Amino acid sequence: MxxxxxxxxxxxxxxxxxxxxxxxxxxxxxxxxxxxxxxxxKIATNVLVDGPCEPLFTIDPAYLQPKIGKTVYNLxxxxxxxxxxxxxxHLYLKNNSAPQYLFLYATPESFDTRFNxxxxxxxxxxxxxxxxxxxxxxxxxxxxxxxxxxxxxxTYFGSQLTFPAFQGWKHWMENKETPYFVNGHQPHPxxxxxxxxxxxxxxxxxxGNKPExxxxxxFVWDKKREKYFRKILQIAQSKRIKVVVYESPGYxxxxxxxxxxxxxxxxxxxxxEEYQVPxxxxxxxxxxxxxxxxxxxxxxxxxxxxxxxxTLALRINKLR
Amino acid sequence: MERVEILRKIELVITDFFxxxxxxxxxxxxxxxxxxxxxFSHLPLMSKIEEAFSLRFSFIEITDFNTxxxxxxxxxxxxxxx
Amino acid sequence: xxxxxxYFFLFISTMLFLFYKTKQHLLVLFFxxxxxxxxxxxxxxxxxxxxxxxxxxxxxxxxxxxTRKNTFFILGIAALLVQLVLFKLFVFSEQxxxxxxxxxxxxxxxxxxYTLQNIAYLFDVKIGRxxxxxxxxxxxxxxxxxPKILCGPVVTFQQxxxxxxxxxxxxxxxxxxxxxxxxxxxxxxxxxADRLAPMTTAVFDSTDTFSGFTSLFAGLIFTLQVYFDFSGxxxxxxxxxxxxxxxxxxxxxxxxxxxxxxxFWRRWHITLMQWLTQYVYYPVSYWFRKNMFLSALFxxxxxxxxxxxxxxxGLTFLLWAFCHIAYLTIELLAQKAxxxxxxxxxxxxxxxxxSFANLFFRSPDFVTAKKITGEIFSLQSFWPSDWLSQFVAxxxxxxxxxxxxxxxxxxxxxxxxxxxxxxxxxxxxxxxFSVFWLATMILLILVxxxxxxxxxxxxxxx
Numbered sequence: 001m002x003x004x005x006x007x008x009x010x011x012x013x014x015x016x017x018x019x020x021x022x023x024x025x026x027x028x029x030x031x032x033x034x035x036x037x038x039x040x041x042k043i044a045t046n047v048l049v050d051g052p053c054e055p056l057f058t059i060d061p062a063y064l065q066p067k068i069g070k071t072v073y074n075l076x077x078x079x080x081x082x083x084x085x086x087x088x089x090h091l092y093l094k095n096n097s098a099p100q101y102l103f104l105y106a107t108p109e110s111f112d113t114r115f116n117x118x119x120x121x122x123x124x125x126x127x128x129x130x131x132x133x134x135x136x137x138x139x140x141x142x143x144x145x146x147x148x149x150x151x152x153x154x155t156y157f158g159s160q161l162t163f164p165a166f167q168g169w170k171h172w173m174e175n176k177e178t179p180y181f182v183n184g185h186q187p188h189p190x191x192x193x194x195x196x197x198x199x200x201x202x203x204x205x206x207x208g209n210k211p212e213x214x215x216x217x218x219f220v221w222d223k224k225r226e227k228y229f230r231k232i233l234q235i236a237q238s239k240r241i242k243v244v245v246y247e248s249p250g251y252x253x254x255x256x257x258x259x260x261x262x263x264x265x266x267x268x269x270x271x272x273e274e275y276q277v278p279x280x281x282x283x284x285x286x287x288x289x290x291x292x293x294x295x296x297x298x299x300x301x302x303x304x305x306x307x308x309x310x311t312l313a314l315r316i317n318k319l320r
Numbered sequence: 321m322e323r324v325e326i327l328r329k330i331e332l333v334i335t336d337f338f339x340x341x342x343x344x345x346x347x348x349x350x351x352x353x354x355x356x357x358x359x360f361s362h363l364p365l366m367s368k369i370e371e372a373f374s375l376r377f378s379f380i381e382i383t384d385f386n387t388x389x390x391x392x393x394x395x396x397x398x399x400x401x402x
Numbered sequence: 403x404x405x406x407x408x409y410f411f412l413f414i415s416t417m418l419f420l421f422y423k424t425k426q427h428l429l430v431l432f433f434x435x436x437x438x439x440x441x442x443x444x445x446x447x448x449x450x451x452x453x454x455x456x457x458x459x460x461x462x463x464x465x466x467x468x469t470r471k472n473t474f475f476i477l478g479i480a481a482l483l484v485q486l487v488l489f490k491l492f493v494f495s496e497q498x499x500x501x502x503x504x505x506x507x508x509x510x511x512x513x514x515x516y517t518l519q520n521i522a523y524l525f526d527v528k529i530g531r532x533x534x535x536x537x538x539x540x541x542x543x544x545x546x547x548x549p550k551i552l553c554g555p556v557v558t559f560q561q562x563x564x565x566x567x568x569x570x571x572x573x574x575x576x577x578x579x580x581x582x583x584x585x586x587x588x589x590x591x592x593x594x595a596d597r598l599a600p601m602t603t604a605v606f607d608s609t610d611t612f613s614g615f616t617s618l619f620a621g622l623i624f625t626l627q628v629y630f631d632f633s634g635x636x637x638x639x640x641x642x643x644x645x646x647x648x649x650x651x652x653x654x655x656x657x658x659x660x661x662x663x664x665x666f667w668r669r670w671h672i673t674l675m676q677w678l679t680q681y682v683y684y685p686v687s688y689w690f691r692k693n694m695f696l697s698a699l700f701x702x703x704x705x706x707x708x709x710x711x712x713x714x715x716g717l718t719f720l721l722w723a724f725c726h727i728a729y730l731t732i733e734l735l736a737q738k739a740x741x742x743x744x745x746x747x748x749x750x751x752x753x754x755x756x757s758f759a760n761l762f763f764r765s766p767d768f769v770t771a772k773k774i775t776g777e778i779f780s781l782q783s784f785w786p787s788d789w790l791s792q793f794v795a796x797x798x799x800x801x802x803x804x805x806x807x808x809x810x811x812x813x814x815x816x817x818x819x820x821x822x823x824x825x826x827x828x829x830x831x832x833x834x835f836s837v838f839w840l841a842t843m844i845l846l847i848l849v850x851x852x853x854x855x856x857x858x859x860x861x862x863x864x
Contacts, residue, residue, distance in 0.1 A: 001574060004835045011841045012848075019849055145404050146853070155849050159597075162850075163807040356737075358668065359679045360698035363691035380531055382691075383684050 016151040023154035026165030027125035029172040031179040033164055034077060034088060035122055041095040042177075046070035047316075048092065048241075049184075050085045050232075051105025052116045053078045054298050058248055058305040059103075061183035067313035070100070074184030081116040082106075082228035083139050087123055089232055090131055098239035101319075104232060106272075106279075107247045107298065108219040108264035111226060120147070121157035139224075187302070188295055218259040221267065233275045242319070245272045246280040248308055249288040254297040285311065321399055323347075326373075326392045333372050337365050347389030373399070403853050413437065414642065421646055422572040428543050431566075431646075435546035439512075442552075450516060454545040456481070457520035461527040461534040475528040482521050486712075489513055494715040512551040512862075514712060518677055519545055523559045525681055532560055540566055549643040553635050553861035555653040555673040565648040573647065575833035580645035585843035586830035587637025591859075592851035594819060595630035597812040598623055599852075601797040606764050606774075613792050614784035617777045621757035623797065624764045626816050628861075629658055632671075635859045637830065656823050661748045663729040663755060674712070678705045695734070702730045718762045718771050725759035815850070 031037045047070050049059050054076075061072035075088050085104070109115040118139040126132045127147050137144040146156040154161050170176075236243045245268065255261055269279040285308070287293050293304035300308060331345035338356050351357040357365065366382050369391065375398050385391050417434045421427050439446050460478040464471055523541075526532045535541045544562035605612060605620035612620075636653045643650045657669035667675055683701045691697055710723035736742075743751075761778075765771035778784070786792035790801055798805035819826065829839055 001578075001835055004837055008837045008840055008844075011837065012844050015841070015845055016848060019845075142854075149404075151848055152853075155851070156853050158850060159808050159852070160804070162811070163804040166807075167803075358664070359683065360664075360701050360734075361694065363684065363687055364694035364697050367691040379685065379688050380529055382688065383680060384531070 020151040020154065022169075023151075023161060023165045024125055025172070026168030027154070027161065028168065030164045030168030031171050031176055032167065032181075033122065034075060034179075034184065035091055035126060036168075037179050038075070038088065038092040039095045039126070043073050043092070043096050044071075045073035045096075045099050047072040047101045047103065048075055048089070048099040049073070049103045049105075050075040050089060052076060052080045052085075052110070054107075054248060055103075055105040056184075056186050057188040057295075058300050058308065060185045060305065060309070062185070063306060064309050064313060067310070068316045070316075072183065073099075076105070076184065077119075077122070078186075079116050079119070081118050082110065082225050082232060083118045083135055084116075084122065086228045086232050086235070087132055087135055089235060091123075091126065091129075093235065093239055094129075098241050100242060101316075102232075102236045102241050102243045104243060104245050105248070106229065106245045106268055107250070108258070108261050108268070109298065111221050111229070111264065111268070112219045113222045113225070114220075119160075121160040124154055124157060124161060127153060135228075188299065219261070219264050221264065226271065229271065230275075233272070233277055237275060243275070243277045244280060244319075245277055246312075247282065248298070249282045249285045249293075249300065249304075250298045251291060251294045252283070252288040253291060255283070255288070280315065282308065282311065321396070323392055323396060326395050326399075327388065329372060330369060330388060330391060330395075333368050334365070337361075337368055345388055347387060347392060349388045350386060369395075375399070409441070413441075414645070418577075418645055422570055425569075427570050428539050428566060431543045431547060432539060435543065435548045435551065438548040439546070439551065446512065449513065450546055450551075451542065453482075453485070453513075453516065453520060454542045455538065457523055457545075458535065458538055458541040461524055464524065464527050465534045471528065475524060478524045479521060482517055482524075486514070486517050489517075490711065490715045512553075515550065515552075515554045515556060516545045518556050518674075518712075519559060522677060522681055525685075526558065526560070535559065535563070547643075547648075549639040549646075550650060552639075553632065553859050555636060555639070555651050556677045557651060557673065558677075561651060562648075570647050576647045577645050578835050579831060579833045580641045580643070582641070582832055582836070582839060583644060583830045584638050584641030585840055585847075586826065587634045587639075587641060588851075589843050589847055590630045590634030590637060590819075592847050592853070594812070594815050595627050595634055596852035597808075597850075598627040598630070598816065600799055601809075601812070602627055602764060604796055604799055606770060607766060611773070612777055612796060613786040614778040614780060616786055616793050616796055617761070617774045618757065619793070619797075620774075621761040621764070622753070625753070625757045625760050626658070628760070628764075629654075630816070630819075631859060632861045635861065656827070658753065658820055659749075659823070660752050661745055662733055662752055663726065664733050666752060666756060667726075667730075674709065675705070678708055682708050695738070698734055699731060702727055702734070706730075713763070717768045718765050721762040721771065722759050725755070725762065729755050729759075811850075 027033065028036060028039075031040070037043070047064075047068070049055050049061075049072065056074065056076035056078060059072075059074050059076070061074055065072050075085075075092060077084065077088065080088075089102070120136045120140045120143045123132045123136060124147070127136070133147070136147060143156060147153040154165070233243055247265070265279075265281060269281075272279045282288075287300065287304050287307055293300055295301055327345060327347065331343065334340065334345060334354065334357075335343045338354060338361075340354070343354075351362065363382065366377055366385075370376055373395055375395070377394065381394050385394070413434075417430060420430045421434075424430060436447060439450065457478065460474055464474045464478070467474060523532075527534050540563065541559065543566060544557075544559050547562060550557065602620055602624045605617060606624070633654045640650050640652070651673050653671060653673050655669040655672065657666055660666035660669055679701075683705050686704060687697045687700050690700070706723040706726050707720075710719040713719045713722075758778075761774050762771050765774060794806060794809055795801035798809035829836070832839070
């Protein structure tokens with residue numbers, strides 16, 4: 001029995017290690033993962049855009065680039081918070097030359113833990129990087145224990161990482177050079193016809209089921225979010241990148257019911273000013289008044305996005 | 321009554337009750353061997369056996385029978401007691 | 403989870419060592435039970451001890467008394483039943499007031515399961531099937547035996563006692579068989595059940611509307627999920643128990659391969675059904691056993707109503723029971739009329755019927771159940787008009803390639819398992835140390851297991 005137990009342990013360890021390497025290699029070669037694509041060091045852009053799904057869906061570099069005469073890469077990822085953004089920017093700067101500008105999307109929602117979150121699995125292949133490891137430990141104490149174990153550091157997030165690992169091997173075998181979404185922009189999933197505000201009513205529920213209940217709608221400022229917001233500004237300025245924090249138009253019908261939106265916007269502005277960073281807010285644009293322009297309260301459909309990018313381009317061109 | 325006689329008589333009751341063909345009952349036969357002999361049919365079947373032998377099983381007796389052999393034992397005891 | 407797994411391993415190894423090495427195996431099991439419960443929720447301990455000691459002393463009273471046997475018996479059963487009702491009422495109000503939470507119930511951990519054992523014990527002593535136990539420790543250990551405390555199997559005192567009186571002798575094959583069985587349970591729970599769990603949540607805990615087929619399919623997924631979850635737990639319980647040389651009764655016999663609802667109930671949650679048969683159905687229908695049909699019908703109704711009550715007081719459980727009462731009555735009538743269908747059809751109908759009834763079982767409240775059945779019976783929108791977005795994306799929780807991959811992967815695991823279930827089960831019961839079996843199980847769990855699932859078992863709430 002002892003001998004068989006030893007053989008069993010040996011098989012599990014060897015096979016486990018092999019699968020660990022399988023995941024590692026696959027994830028390191030999956031260009032569709034932004035963390036991986038930026039580490040390839042092939043982006044070299046003038047303007048970097050980062051934030052959660054709002055910029056991901058609305059800022060299309062292919063449309064913006066010719067208007068501002070600069071190359072643009074959209075580093076945003078769905079549902080990501082500032083810690084998530086921070087690590088992507090860190091990996092970007094570690095492997096690419098610093099861009100001229102960083103456009104960071106921030107709204108009162110960005111500072112409230114009810115919205116967006118940190119996704120440790122997006123960095124599972126980069127745990128050797130000490131900043132990655134410490135940021136994960138700071139944001140997800142449970143995974144911090146698992147990430148020390150070979151194999152389990154990947155399979156703990158198996159439903160997020162198994163497929164990308166396989167896909168990475170495929171990319172490697174095909175010698176793939178560019179990801180599926182070349183410049184990082186991704187159209188909204190329900191937006192094969194973006195003009196159609198599909199899930200509008202459902203999405204409104206995120207702001208609380210009862211519209212008259214204002215308590216659901218005041219934002220709670222989270223210190224940790226603020227910490228990573230500041231870290232992003234610091235790391236960018238250490239590389240002499242000009243940072244612009246901005247908010248794209250949201251549907252005013254919802255925004256005006258939010259009790260402390262104005263105060264929080266001011267607080268974001270003040271925080272950014274500590275770093276001499278401007279905060280661009282576009283809530284006076286007429287775009288925000290029409291429900292038809294939106295897929296959900298903060299995400300514009302493609303035609304409204306284009307209008308917004310036109311306005312944005314004008315302002316960028318004034319920057320010197 | 322001899323054990324074999326009792327067994328044959330039970331066999332007849334079971335054959336009749338479940339509409340079986342060529343059924344041969346042994347002392348080791350249990351509910352698991354006969355399709356349809358489940359908890360729902362158990363009590364009615366016991367009541368048929370009671371009728372056939374003109375006696376009455378107690379609650380524990382009925383619910384503790386595991387095999388036909390158990391039933392034979394019980395019947396034999398009851399009949400010899402008379 | 404990581405820490406808990408480590409603690410559990412240490413706990414089991416220590417207890418095994420003490421169990422076999424010291425002469426006091428009952429004391430070891432007693433403290434193992436307390437420790438185990440304390441680790442999960444120490445507040446559950448007093449209720450367990452009080453309840454079991456109550457049954458223990460009352461049983462002696464019942465046996466000793468000549469004149470007031472019935473009084474004591476009725477008193478005991480009534481006290482236990484009242485507690486059970488109060489417990490269910492508490493769960494019910496908790497559920498309807500604040501939504502269900504496991505934390506609020508923690509002090510009643512295992513309550514439904516050991517109460518059933520205590521009721522059975524009083525009953526058996528009363529009718530003279532067994533003599534009352536004289537050692538309080540032995541009785542309490544039989545109730546608090548830790549492998550079965552969370553979610554059964556439901557046992558009787560006599561089933562446990564026969565294992566406890568003998569001095570334990572360590573046998574290597576018990577340890578190996580226990581490990582083999584435990585590995586299977588962990589695989590079923592972590593790899594299959596917890597992968598299916600988000601799919602059922604997507605439909606049952608949502609206010610969105612779905613096509614009828616999608617809703618019905620969610621019932622099928624839940625049927626699979628609850629089977630793998632519960633039977634996985636039982637496999638682990640039986641495995642752990644086997645390491646201590648104690649064989650607990652089986653609770654499932656490949657129920658998802660049943661060809662009729664009658665058969666299904668003989669293979670699903672077997673120990674509860676046996677308990678209901680022995681202590682609810684037989685005592686009542688003993689009196690009109692002459693009439694086959696009436697007796698059977700009555701048995702079906704009373705057993706399922708009690709089972710519904712045992713699962714919870716909600717209307718949803720009652721509707722679940724009514725479904726099964728209807729199914730079984732139809733089968734009874736069909737049997738009487740000698741009406742038979744081909745096997746493939748009865749198999750399909752059985753799984754469909756079970757899944758349909760489970761829609762009520764899983765629905766968090768009556769409103770959801772009504773919404774879901776409404777969708778199923780709205781004939782014009784029964785089939786999804788777009789399979790990817792209205793069917794696959796619902797269960798895959800998204801329509802990206804990764805979601806589709808997970809959807810198909812989870813299904814592959816569940817279906818392949820069911821296809822080879824008999825062979826897998828016999829492997830898990832083997833007393834031989836198979837490097838292949840254990841390596842496969844461990845690696846599958848490590849690679850495909852869900853470790854963030856929250857470590858809850860569906861049946862620990864009942």
